[in-house]
Amino acid sequence: MYDFTIIGAGIVGSLIARELSKYDLKVCVLEKENDVANVQTRANSAIVHSGHDPKHGTLKARLSVEGNKLYEDLEKELHISLLRTGAFVCAKDKDEVNDMKKLYENALLNQVKDMEFLSIEEARVLEPNLNPSIKKVLSLPTTKVCFPWEVAFFALENAIKNGVELHRNALVTEITHTNHMFTIKTKDNQTYQTKHVINAAGVYTDEIATLINPNIPYQIKPRKGEYYVLDKSVKGYMEHVIYPMPSKKGKGVLITPQVHGNILLGPTSEWVSDKDDISTSLKGLHYIKEHIKDMAINVPYHLIIRQFAGVRSTSTYEDFYIQEDDAVKGFYHVAGVDSPGITAAPAIAKYLVDEVIKLSLPVKHTFNPILQKKIVYKDLSKQEKDELHQDKPLYGRIICKCEDITEQEIIDAIHGPLGSDTIKGVKKRARAGSGLCQGGYCESLVLRIIARETHKPLHEVNYDQKETQILDKESKVGS
Amino acid sequence: MKQSYDITIIGAGAAGLSAALEAYDDTLDILIIEREKNFGGILNQCIHNGFGLHVFKEELTGPEYAQKLIDLVMEKQIDYLLDTTVLNISKDEVFSIKATNITSGEFIIESKSVILTTGCYERARGHVDIPGDRPKGIMTAGSAQRYLNIDGYLVGKKVFILGSGDIGLIMARRMTLEGATVLGVAELMPYSNGLTRNIVQCLNDFDIPLYLSHTIKEVVGKEKLEKVIIQQVDENRQFIENTEKTFEVDTLLLSIGLIPDVKLFESLSIDTDPLTKSALVNQKLETSVKGLYACGNALHVHDLVDDVTIESRKAGKYAKAYVINQKDIDKKQVPIRFDHHIRYVVPQVVDYHLIDEPFDVLFRATQKHDVLKLVIKQGDQVIRKKTLKYVVPAEMQKVQIKPEDLINDLPIEIMVEEV
Numbered sequence: 001m002y003d004f005t006i007i008g009a010g011i012v013g014s015l016i017a018r019e020l021s022k023y024d025l026k027v028c029v030l031e032k033e034n035d036v037a038n039v040q041t042r043a044n045s046a047i048v049h050s051g052h053d054p055k056h057g058t059l060k061a062r063l064s065v066e067g068n069k070l071y072e073d074l075e076k077e078l079h080i081s082l083l084r085t086g087a088f089v090c091a092k093d094k095d096e097v098n099d100m101k102k103l104y105e106n107a108l109l110n111q112v113k114d115m116e117f118l119s120i121e122e123a124r125v126l127e128p129n130l131n132p133s134i135k136k137v138l139s140l141p142t143t144k145v146c147f148p149w150e151v152a153f154f155a156l157e158n159a160i161k162n163g164v165e166l167h168r169n170a171l172v173t174e175i176t177h178t179n180h181m182f183t184i185k186t187k188d189n190q191t192y193q194t195k196h197v198i199n200a201a202g203v204y205t206d207e208i209a210t211l212i213n214p215n216i217p218y219q220i221k222p223r224k225g226e227y228y229v230l231d232k233s234v235k236g237y238m239e240h241v242i243y244p245m246p247s248k249k250g251k252g253v254l255i256t257p258q259v260h261g262n263i264l265l266g267p268t269s270e271w272v273s274d275k276d277d278i279s280t281s282l283k284g285l286h287y288i289k290e291h292i293k294d295m296a297i298n299v300p301y302h303l304i305i306r307q308f309a310g311v312r313s314t315s316t317y318e319d320f321y322i323q324e325d326d327a328v329k330g331f332y333h334v335a336g337v338d339s340p341g342i343t344a345a346p347a348i349a350k351y352l353v354d355e356v357i358k359l360s361l362p363v364k365h366t367f368n369p370i371l372q373k374k375i376v377y378k379d380l381s382k383q384e385k386d387e388l389h390q391d392k393p394l395y396g397r398i399i400c401k402c403e404d405i406t407e408q409e410i411i412d413a414i415h416g417p418l419g420s421d422t423i424k425g426v427k428k429r430a431r432a433g434s435g436l437c438q439g440g441y442c443e444s445l446v447l448r449i450i451a452r453e454t455h456k457p458l459h460e461v462n463y464d465q466k467e468t469q470i471l472d473k474e475s476k477v478g479s
Numbered sequence: 480m481k482q483s484y485d486i487t488i489i490g491a492g493a494a495g496l497s498a499a500l501e502a503y504d505d506t507l508d509i510l511i512i513e514r515e516k517n518f519g520g521i522l523n524q525c526i527h528n529g530f531g532l533h534v535f536k537e538e539l540t541g542p543e544y545a546q547k548l549i550d551l552v553m554e555k556q557i558d559y560l561l562d563t564t565v566l567n568i569s570k571d572e573v574f575s576i577k578a579t580n581i582t583s584g585e586f587i588i589e590s591k592s593v594i595l596t597t598g599c600y601e602r603a604r605g606h607v608d609i610p611g612d613r614p615k616g617i618m619t620a621g622s623a624q625r626y627l628n629i630d631g632y633l634v635g636k637k638v639f640i641l642g643s644g645d646i647g648l649i650m651a652r653r654m655t656l657e658g659a660t661v662l663g664v665a666e667l668m669p670y671s672n673g674l675t676r677n678i679v680q681c682l683n684d685f686d687i688p689l690y691l692s693h694t695i696k697e698v699v700g701k702e703k704l705e706k707v708i709i710q711q712v713d714e715n716r717q718f719i720e721n722t723e724k725t726f727e728v729d730t731l732l733l734s735i736g737l738i739p740d741v742k743l744f745e746s747l748s749i750d751t752d753p754l755t756k757s758a759l760v761n762q763k764l765e766t767s768v769k770g771l772y773a774c775g776n777a778l779h780v781h782d783l784v785d786d787v788t789i790e791s792r793k794a795g796k797y798a799k800a801y802v803i804n805q806k807d808i809d810k811k812q813v814p815i816r817f818d819h820h821i822r823y824v825v826p827q828v829v830d831y832h833l834i835d836e837p838f839d840v841l842f843r844a845t846q847k848h849d850v851l852k853l854v855i856k857q858g859d860q861v862i863r864k865k866t867l868k869y870v871v872p873a874e875m876q877k878v879q880i881k882p883e884d885l886i887n888d889l890p891i892e893i894m895v896e897e898v
């Protein structure tokens with residue numbers, strides 16, 4: 001019997017798991033995917049917003065400002081990557097300049113610190129590639145960029161080390177509530193009994209919730225966003241996050257430097273009916289280019305190395321919906337977490353545990369908030385490299401030549417409490433295949449390493465989900 | 480192994496081996512560094528024939544072509560490091576090459592001259608806009624070639640190919656022979672981007688349709704590729720309505736272009752050519768960094784490995800001359816100019832202080848011409864005329880310039896006489 005079962009191992013579920021792992025509780029996380037942080041957390045702008053645009057008084061406003069600050073703690077404790085970019089909001093005409101004053105007032109009420117207005121000339125001293133026709137700029141120095149996948153991954157790894165259990169490929173199909181106890185059934189025929197349920201299932205929160213209560217006050221209406229990724233050789237083109245003025249459709253198409261040196265252009269914002277729709281479209285990609293024009297010049301489109309799309313779990317409730325269910329006590333909703341969800345995630349976890357669940361337990365003496373820093377070999381000093389290489393010679397062999405990733409780092413990605421035996425899983429953990437050639441060179445090498453490390457034939461190695469083997473079995477063994 | 484060399488060659492494919500053989504001299508210390516565990520580079524996975532007719536006067540497979548070069552390198556006992564990756568290069572008095580391998584970890588090698596022969600990489604899905612779902616089953620033709628010819632696996636049974644580059648054409652035949660069905664090849668341009676012989680021998684001979692002026696409208700399949708939808712485009716590359724064709728396939732191979740792999744240029748401030756996406760070189764194949772040479776597909780993408788060998792021999796020869804003479808000659812570089820009928824030229828500049836022998840100017844046309852009349856000028860004066868027949872962008876052309884052709888110090892201009 002678990003005290004808490006969290007449904008969904010995205011950035012929100014993972015940070016909630018870590019928050020609960022402070023206490024002497026039995027906690028488990030159920031994830032439908034074969035990997036953590038695989039849906040909403042994987043495909044977004046990666047911005048830790050300053051909290052300037054959510055309407056003052058909303059939970060979104062409060063938790064994004066608080067979350068922004070909490071990222072500093074995550075950097076110290078989990079050693080997440082954090083890029084202190086600051087941001088420029090750009091007004092392109094007179095109307096937008098007027099709206100920008102209102103945006104500033106709202107941000108002041110939200111207690112966003114250190115903001116200032118800049119003329120375009122002042123802004124262009126810092127960012128020469130801003131479009132000179134921009135009328136006014138609002139500088140937001142507290143804006144940062146994280147690597148959301150890593151935040152979720154490190155938070156959950158830390159939670160696991162503090163006693164939390166994770167079950168992957170565990171799609172919840174049934175929840176029943178009797179005698180103050182929930183029974184959860186999953187598609188892989190497992191049954192979990194738990195005193196409390198936390199529903200952090202992202203775009204599927206409404207479907208999970210209706211398993212236990214058909215009358216919930218929200219519905220998830222997924223919005224898709226498409227992006228371009230520019231190669232890391234673009235570094236220096238733009239060093240701040242560049243926003244247009246926000247509109248009803250959200251924050252608009254942005255220019256966002258990433259922690260690994262790339263730049264993202266996007267997202268679009270389009271309602272979709274299919275919650276798993278991560279397709280890209282010519283229309284969407286065209287829309288990005290059209291809107292980037294207003295903000296920037298000399299856009300290095302020749303450095304595009306990838307397009308992707310993600311879905312955001314926008315809800316009909318409009319604000320975050322973080323509450324205990326009205327009818328079913330012990331069932332908690334963490335729903336409608338769309339932008340600024342990444343920003344707010346650490347604050348959502350605290351708010352849920354401290355103010356909604358109102359857990360008042362002492363922190364267990366064995367709790368260790370510190371996660372040992374992951375080894376990124378290329379970032380180490382010569383002396384550190386030599387010491388590691390002495391012990392593990394495979395740190396000496398480069399596998400991904402674009403990102404300088406060594407064989408040992410790939411082995412580290414495969415093993416460990418949160419390891420993965422897929423090409424995509426290794427890519428997310430070690431970045432092999434994230435560079436200029438997009439895996440054209442290293443994919444076959446990574447596939448061989450996975451096969452060797454997991455004692456599988458080459459044709460059993462999956463690209464991503466189950467049954468997505470890259471190599472055709474019959475062509476080898478004969479049929 | 481020494482810590483200091485006269486010439487270091489980075490890459491042991493056709494270009495690296497050919498350059499090393501020509502640079503060889505028993506008074507010089509030469510080192511070859513290769514990241515793979517074997518010599519030969521991409522030739523190892525090119526098990527089809529058609530290599531070597533110009534250089535070795537016989538028709539060879541890729542591995543056979545490589546082996547001929549490897550045997551010669553072994554014979555000359557040139558130093559080499561396999562399974563070793565160069566991380567970056569810097570230059571002070573001499574070049575400092577930072578490399579890494581299992582045996583030594585990170586280490587530095589000094590060298591008076593460096594020849595970069597790091598080859599090229601294939602454009603992948605992300606380099607162009609291929610809209611639709613993001614399933615497994617989409618990969619470059621070269622990746623599929625490696626899986627088939629090195630690892631011994633097909634990547635799928637029902638295949639569609641985007642782009643008519645040579646690797647895609649070769650793979651259309653290769654996968655057919657291994658039992659897969661290739662449903663077609665779509666090419667955005669109104670002409671093929673592969674060699675004519677490959678269109679005939681790899682597509683026509685196997686009744687594989689080539690859809691010119693077609694590209695992918697959408698790929699479909701959540702986790703695994705299920706189908707590709709192609710559509711015809713007009714001369715402005717806009718889709719023409721009601722021309723969609725759907726193919727149910729499990730594999731989409733991309734053969735949409737090769738780009739020189741120039742990552743090692745990043746640590747050196749080097750003049751580059753946006754047209755070749757590689758270094759700008761003079762007629763001695765020397766980059767803007769003195770003593771640094773580039774050749775083979777790392778310089779510009781070649782159609783034939785024989786051409787790579789011919790070019791790389793020159794780089795080897797000039798690097799050797801540089802190390803032996805080491806004279807400080809003032810540069811007098813002028814650009815080679817060309818009109819819109821030409822996509823790019825190599826070399827991009829000519830150094831008039833280094834004119835001592837004839838040199839080739841290689842180029843590609845921007846479109847197909849049955850007859851192409853070239854006029855080569857210096858200022859207002861015509862120094863040469865040349866007529867080329869059946870010129871297509873997929874096939875590299877060359878013009879030789881002799882020292883006696885040059886009559887002044889003005890830039891060379893290659894222009895096309897309107898037909």
